[in-house]
Amino acid sequence: MQYPHTPERSTELLRQALPLMSRQSAALHPMSYAVWYAYVADTASPLRLEVDHHLAQRGSLDEATTAQLFHRYLAEHDPQTMQRVSEGLRQLIGGMSAHAALAKDQTSRYGLTLERMAAELAEAGDGGLPPDADADAAGHPPAMLEELMAHTRQMQTDMARLQQRLADSQREIDQLRHEVQRAREESQVDALTGLPNRRAFDRRLGAELSASAGGASGADARRPCLLMMDLDHFKRINDNYGHPFGDQVLRAVAQVLQAVVREPALAARVGGEEFAVLLPAATLDEALALAEKLRATVAGSRVRRKGHEAPIERITLSLGAAVWHAGEAPEALIDRADRALYTAKAAGRDRVAVADH
Numbered sequence: 001m002q003y004p005h006t007p008e009r010s011t012e013l014l015r016q017a018l019p020l021m022s023r024q025s026a027a028l029h030p031m032s033y034a035v036w037y038a039y040v041a042d043t044a045s046p047l048r049l050e051v052d053h054h055l056a057q058r059g060s061l062d063e064a065t066t067a068q069l070f071h072r073y074l075a076e077h078d079p080q081t082m083q084r085v086s087e088g089l090r091q092l093i094g095g096m097s098a099h100a101a102l103a104k105d106q107t108s109r110y111g112l113t114l115e116r117m118a119a120e121l122a123e124a125g126d127g128g129l130p131p132d133a134d135a136d137a138a139g140h141p142p143a144m145l146e147e148l149m150a151h152t153r154q155m156q157t158d159m160a161r162l163q164q165r166l167a168d169s170q171r172e173i174d175q176l177r178h179e180v181q182r183a184r185e186e187s188q189v190d191a192l193t194g195l196p197n198r199r200a201f202d203r204r205l206g207a208e209l210s211a212s213a214g215g216a217s218g219a220d221a222r223r224p225c226l227l228m229m230d231l232d233h234f235k236r237i238n239d240n241y242g243h244p245f246g247d248q249v250l251r252a253v254a255q256v257l258q259a260v261v262r263e264p265a266l267a268a269r270v271g272g273e274e275f276a277v278l279l280p281a282a283t284l285d286e287a288l289a290l291a292e293k294l295r296a297t298v299a300g301s302r303v304r305r306k307g308h309e310a311p312i313e314r315i316t317l318s319l320g321a322a323v324w325h326a327g328e329a330p331e332a333l334i335d336r337a338d339r340a341l342y343t344a345k346a347a348g349r350d351r352v353a354v355a356d357h
């Protein structure tokens with residue numbers, strides 16, 4: 001994604017985009033900035049038509065729709081777009097800021113020159129003119145000088161106003177920068193895949209475990225279950241085909257998760273090539289059935305590289321499943337599921353292992 005506009009135009013576009021963004025249910029993060037920036041920048045774009053259509057039907061853009069729009073219209077052109085968007089925004093705001101600071105600096109220097117000129121002119125008007133100057137009998141400064149003084153004063157006033165405007169712009173830019181930073185920190189969406197990220201996952205896990213405390217017990221009871229999963233030999237994929245293609249594989253796996261995991265279960269990307277699924281209330285058998293479905297779907301998928309007929313080698317997943325027991329802390333549950341995952345790796349990968357109790 002590029003931001004080809006001048007700093008003035010970019011500022012204006014961001015100014016238009018901000019209020020629109022804040023009305024949506026999707027959080028403010030670089031992905032929504034990118035969508036709304038593109039929305040205001042090109043009034044005839046297909047993205048804008050789709051956003052308008054969506055708004056007319058649903059009233060506001062949620063997280064998932066924002067991510068879809070982003071991937072459909074903005075991300076395809078560039079595999080590392082999210083980072084670019086963040087970086088682009090950072091540079092854009094930095095550029096705007098530098099521009100405003102430079103203009104302010106120049107303005108204030110010009111203002112000083114004008115002040116000095118005004119003082120000199122006033123002095124000249126007070127009788128500092130040489131005796132042969134065109135002063136009238138009462139010693140008033142000549143008309144031309146009066147006019148020059150009036151212009152100079154007017155310019156001083158204009159300069160002061162301009163400086164005020166630039167100071168306001170600077171404040172707005174600082175605020176924007178602050179918001180981008182906050183949005184980045186508060187983001188709950190993984191930029192690469194559009195799945196909930198680790199932060200979102202941790203929050204939900206904490207909430208589900210608290211809600212389950214004191215709930216049903218017994219061997220058949222439904223409880224929170226956790227699946228931790230990790231792509232097998234993923235380093236080889238990166239090494240053999242490059243990091244951008246590795247990213248494409250991660251997105252493909254995320255799509256499988258999105259398609260297979262249904263509410264109220266939550267699928268998230270919790271690390272580089274690690275994903276997790278939380279089932280808020282399930283039996284071990286149900287959790288294992290979902291794990292096996294995910295394993296088999298990923299193993300059965302074929303990933304092709306652009307311009308290559310033959311698919312690459314099979315992508316596989318190893319999974320660890322753990323059932324929560326009452327009173328267990330979230331970290332302990334994750335730890336058990338992780339250990340089961342490593343058991344699955346050690347046993348040959350492309351399989352599911354169950355955690356010890």
Ligand SMILES: Nc1nc2c(ncn2[C@@H]2O[C@H](COP(=O)(O)OP(=O)(O)OP(=O)(O)O)[C@@H](O)[C@H]2O)c(=O)[nH]1
Nearest residue numbers: 230231232233234235236238243244246247272273
């Ligand atoms: N393309 C891409 N690669 C990533 C990303 N995050 C982590 N990785 C890569 O994932 C790989 C993980 O490698 P390892 O931890 O050695 O594990 P592995 O090769 O998958 O092997 P096993 O887990 O033992 O099966 C490293 O090469 C990381 O660079 C990402 O966002 N994009």
